[in-house]
Amino acid sequence: MSHSIEDYEINHGFGSAPIEPQSPTAGKRTRKRWSFHESAKPNLVERPSVASSQGRRRLSDVDGVHKHINSDYISPAQLYSTESGRLFHAGKICIILAGLPGRGKTHLSVSLTRYLRWLGVKTHxxxxxxxxxxxxxxxLDQKLFIENNNERLKLIDQCVNDILNFLENDLGQVAIYDAVNPFIKNRVELDAKFKKLNIQTLxxxxxxxxxxxxxxxxxxxxxxxxxYVNWDYDKAYQDYSKRIxxxxxxxxxxxxxxxxxxxxxxxxxxxxxxxxxxNSSYGYLINKVVFFLMNSRIKSGSVFxxxxxNNxxxxxxxxxxxxxxKRYARNLSMTLMDYLKSQGKNYFDNSPEQSLHSNNSSSLSLKKQYSVDEKHLPAGADGVDENSFVVWTSVKSRTVETTRFFKDKNIKIRxxxxxxxxxxxxxxxxxxEEIAEKFxxxxxxxxxxxxxxRFSRAESYHDLAIKIEPLILEMERMSGDILIIADETVLKVFYGYLMASSCFxxxxxxxxxxxxxEMKFNAYSNMSKTIGIKDYS
Amino acid sequence: MPVYSISHVENVRVCVVMVGLPARGKSLIAQKIVRYLSWLSIKSKCFNVGSYRRKIAGVTGADADATFFSPNNEEGLKFRQEAVNQAIKDMMSWFLDENGVVGILDATNSTRDRRSKILKLCRENYIEPLFLESWCNDEDLIKQNILDVKTTSPDYINKDSEFALSDFMKRIKFYETNYQTLNQDIDSNLSFIKLVNVNTQIILNRIESYLESRIVYYVMNLHIKPRAIYLSRHGESLYNLTGKIGGDADLSERGWKYAKKLPELVLKSLGEENINTDLTVWTSTLNRTQQTASFLPYKNKLQWKALDELDAGECDGMTYEEIEKQFPEDFKARDDNKYEYRYRGGESYRDIVIRLEPIIMELERQENILIITHQAVLRCIYAYFMNVPQEESPWMSIPLHTLIKLEPRAYSTIVSRIKADIPAVSTYKEKGTSQLGEFDNITSKSRDLLKGSSDGK
Structure with a gap:
């Protein structure tokens, strides 16, 4: 064990492997990009729903972002798999959060976990x-949050012990430690503890x-x-503000x-x-974290x-x-408009003159009102405002035409x-059946x-996952509501991101x-909800 | 069709406004951003105010010595103002007429006054200004940059090198007198990136669009220390001898010879004085690149799956003749659009670019490095460093048993070829034939791109 690949990786970077002379087998390439999981299949015994419904799975409403991940876990946008399960020459990293309550730490740690897992980084x-x-x-004794009493220290020890186990024994690559971490002294101690074990800290x-x-x-x-489960809202609010x-x-x-x-x-x-x-002499992976932070916003709206x-x-x-x-388009639009109205959103009340940033008004007519002395939202940045609604479609006519009713209401269509x-x-x-017979x-x-x-000439779901990465980060940037009208294949991949699904x-x-x-964002986990499309004809 | 490129480009136009004293690596960063975005199929262009100044001042005969840059030199000021105006004007018409997406204004832009003028102009034209400052007080680093600039800057062509050095120092002094760095309190309303001492500290302020975040992300991975990047294909393999593509074959006898000679070639190029340099060596996970690296004395050797050869899918292990016979349509489709063509069950050049992106980021962070990989992957890496257009890069000839050295500089990248003098087959396939070899009737203008470079010693 002591001279395993693991040790090599600790010294030389993860995902790397020593170069050794290999048996002279001249022949076809044996190791493909996905060779390490060829035989790994989901455990159908533990998931009876898969086996029963002819391979079609109802959408579950459980967000997988806190799920334990196995070493053979392959995530949707992972570019390749490695024997160790770790990617990039990035080392093991513990990301330690700090900040008072109400600063969005939980949201940050969960959404970052989601993104890193999506990229194939084993993160917990x-x-x-x-x-x-x-x-x-x-x-909810306030002392538990503040004082360095034994009880608090015991909790921290438990948590840190789990982090170390995740990194050392479960082939984890990034652990995210979500706590207030108020004291300088504790932070420095944590840093020293991890560094001693060759774990970088950030x-x-x-x-x-x-x-x-x-x-x-x-x-x-x-x-x-x-x-605050089962708490009265006002009491919970008061308690929380007292905690802060x-x-x-x-x-x-x-x-x-x-x-x-x-x-x-x-x-x-x-x-x-x-x-x-x-003090950043950061690796590729940490830069990717910063990249995510640049695009991460607190979400108020939902993704629909x-x-x-006609698929x-x-x-x-x-x-x-x-x-x-056309009937479908109308029913879809009306259903969502009614639903959003019932949620108190008033995107559809605007008269055309009021909505300056709509698609219909040309940039020329805007020019006069546009002051050069103050900062403006970038022309292409959608959803900066939490009270905004944007519709995304593909470039195919049938999806573009489906958005007509929203367009009439001056909603941004992309x-x-x-x-x-x-x-x-x-x-x-x-x-x-035909495929099975022919190929x-x-x-x-x-x-x-x-x-x-990939069938001949085809794309795989994995190709889609790589392709939509920019859209995923844009989605993370947008605070308001988004409607995505697209083919089922694309929706699956988006859903997979938001629910932290594995590629299986x-x-x-x-x-x-x-x-x-409807995908609802929540600091701790996302939730999905079904809205039936009503018949308005 | 830029299927995989950054989305949303139909709406966003960004002007990256460089800020910083001379010799802070601004031009290098600016050039790199253009190269990176073009590689990702995003239209971008750099507008270097210095070259406008040379053009304008050159006509009237004003000589470029440091006094030209004195804040008291009115004629100099006038020329410089005119140069900036001209550069901005050209950039604006590029945005409008050519649908440019990211324009870079490469100048010192050292005063708040100048910057606010640019800011207003951008806002009038619905262009997002993104200020990018490289701030540095590390004397060694600055000196290195000065030496680099004075040997490659167009301002000092045919000038005595002592003169160039002292003159350039003087010029920097002039700029220092009224330089105003970006300040997070005063400039809190701007979108800006401030790089302090080559990324030991980075401040990102109001990065408000995805495209901007992408540019920032790239810049974060850059460094401006001088370095050499060595690229080599693996030695000749047993598959190469029979004209088969793909596979995971061992080296041929001549391939092993190349592997044995490689350490000497590298050392000669590095210079004897660098005998103790620990060069980083990257290979793919395939046998032939690892065997090629096996005699190199360096400790830091790593294999990457992302550097594996283009996966030819069902055609893996076939010769081009066999492919032409068995899949004639595919064979033709590939010749018609080699960059986009994806082998049945395999990959296209674009697929390689996508999987290489993480590697490119890591590569930007490295210093001296040797990469031993495969023909298609090398074409993509070379295209990135040398700004070779997509439609041409798959047709470049990269011969076996040849070490390529790239030295990125502020104004250009120096390429040299070091031949091992060990014969090997040609694996080059011209468009429209299944025969291997470089023939005289060239149809791909990019084939000989590499041959134009100097022979390194």
Whole structure:
């Protein structure tokens, strides 16, 4: 064990392997990009729903972001697999959060976990709050948050021990430690403890100078924090604000003391308004983290998924909507408009003159009102405002036409080439039986790995996942509501991102034609909800 | 069709406004951003105010010595102002007429006054200004940059090198007198990136669009220390001898010879004085590149799956003649659009670019490095460093048993070829034939791109 590949990686970087003379087998390439999981299949015994429903899976509403991940876990956008399960020459990293309550730490740690897992980095988030809740049932004694008493230290030890186990024994690559971490002394000690074990540390401090953000976070905590399940909202809100008040005098900001000069840390101010990196001799992976932070915003709105009409159209064809399709478009639009109105959103009340940024007004007519003395939102940045609604479609006529009713209401419509359906290649118009008959060996391979398999000329789900990465980050940037009208194949991959699905699950997800799926964002985990499309004809 | 490129480009136009004293690596960064974005199929262009100044001042005969840059030299000021105006004007018409997406204004832009003028102009034209400052007080680093600039800057062509050095120092002094760095309090309303001492500290302020975040992300991975990047294909393999593509074959006898000679070639190029340099060596996970690296004395050797050869899918292990016979349509489709063509069950050049992106980022962070990989992957890496257009890069000839050395400089990248003098087959396939070899009737203008470079010693 002591001279294993693991040791080699610790010294030379992860994903790397020593170069040794290999047996002289001149021949075909044996190791393909996905060779390490060829035989790994989901355990159907533990998931009876898969086996029973002809391979079609109803959308579950469980967010997988906190799920334990096995070493053979392959995530949707992973570029390749390695024997160790770790990617890139990035080493093991513990990301340690710091910041008062109400600064969006939980949201940050969970969404970062989601993104890193999606990229294929074995990541797990450890919330100190979970340990507190487990050990001190319903006891919200403020002392537990502040003082360095034995009980608190015991919780921290438990949590840190789990982090170390994850990194050392479960082949984890990034552990995210979500806690207030108020004391400089503790931070320095943590840093030393991890460094001794060849684990890099990176502190991320979330600080907020904009009271509006804090108030919003407090509301959302009182509503949805696991600490306040079954609490009266007002009482929860009061308790939470008392907690913040109690902690504030103790909190020591990062970068105030000399001790900190040794630590690598990122200061994030007002959730991305300003990001400062200090002592960064960071690797590729950490830069990717910063990349995510630049695009991460606190979400107020939801993402709505709706299938486009008529999925059976040949890939290269681009017919307009027929009568039935128009009816579908109207029903879909009306259902969502009614739903959003019932949620108190008033996107559809605007008269055309009021909505300056709509698609219809040309940039020329705007010019006069546009002052050069102040900062404006970038022309292409959608959804900056939490009270905004944007519709995404593919570039195909039938999806673009489906948005007509929204367009009439001056809603922003964005056509994205990445939202086009998965190219089915030569098997395009065939049924599964026909494929099985015509391409038996290919079909067999497809069954083994429906996520990565490409039929001739076709795209795989994996190709889609890589393709939509920019859209995913844009989605993370947008605070308001988004409706995505696209082919089912694309929706599956988006859904897979938001619910932290593994690539085994994605191909068998099923979106019904007569439903809109709402994805609700929550600091701790996302939730999905079904909205039936009503008939307005 | 830029299927995989950054989305949203139909809406966003960004002007990256460089900020910083001379010799802070601004031009290098600016050039790299253009190269990277073009590689990702995003239209971008750099507008270097210095070259406008040379053009304008050159006509009237004003000589470029440091006094030209004195804040008291009115004629100099006038020329410099005119150069900036001209550069900005050209950039604006490029945005409008050619649908440019990212324009880079490469100048010192050292005063707040100048910057606010540019800011207003951008806002008038619906262009997002993104300020990018390289700030540095590390004397060694600055000196290195000065030496680099004075040997390659167009301002000092045919000038005595002592003169160039002292003159350039003087010029920097002039700029220092009224330089205003970006300040997070005063400039809190701007979108800016401030790089302090080559990324030991980075401040990102109001990065408000995805495209901007992408540019920032790239810049974070850059460094401006001088270095050499060595590229080599594996030695001749047993598959190469029979004209088969793909596979995981061992080296041929001549291939092993190349592997044995490689350490000497590298050392000669590095210079005897660098005998103790620990060069980083990267290979793919395939036998032939690892065997090629096996005699190199360096400790830091790593294999990457992302450097594996283009996966020819069902055609793996076939010769081009066999492919032409068995899959005639595919064979033709590939010749017609080699960059986009994806082998049945395999990959296209574009697929390689996508999987190489993480590697490119890591590569930007490295210093001296030797990469031993495969023909298609090398074409993509070379295209990135040398800005070779997509439609041409798959047709470049990269011969076996040849070490390529790239030295990125502020104004250009120096390429040299070091031949091992060990014969090997040609694996080059011209468009429209299944025969291997470089024939005289060239159809691909990019084939001989590499041959134009100097023979390194």
């Amino acid at each position: 988030v450890f919330h100190l709050g979970d340990y507190r809740r487990k050990n001190f049932d319903a006891d 502190f991320i401090e979330s600080s907020v100078t904009d009271d509006k953000i804090i108030l919003k976070n407090m509301e959302s905590a009182a509503k949805s924090s696991p600490d 008040e109690g902690l504030t005098p103790y909190y020591q900001p990062m970068g105030m003391e000399d001790d900190h000069n040794k630590l690598s840390y990122i200061k994030m101010i007002n959730f991305g308004e300003r990001i400062e990196l200090h 998924f709706a299938r486009c009409y 059976s159209v040949d890939f290269s064809d681009d017919p307009p909507l027929d009568e039935e399709g 056509s994205r080439i990445q939202l086009s359906q998965k190219n089915p290649g030569i098997v395009g118009s065939m049924t599964e 038996p060996t290919e079909y067999e391979q497809f069954l083994k790995d429906p996520y990565h398999h 699950d994605i191909p068998s997800l099923h979106f019904a034609q007569d439903e809109i799926i």
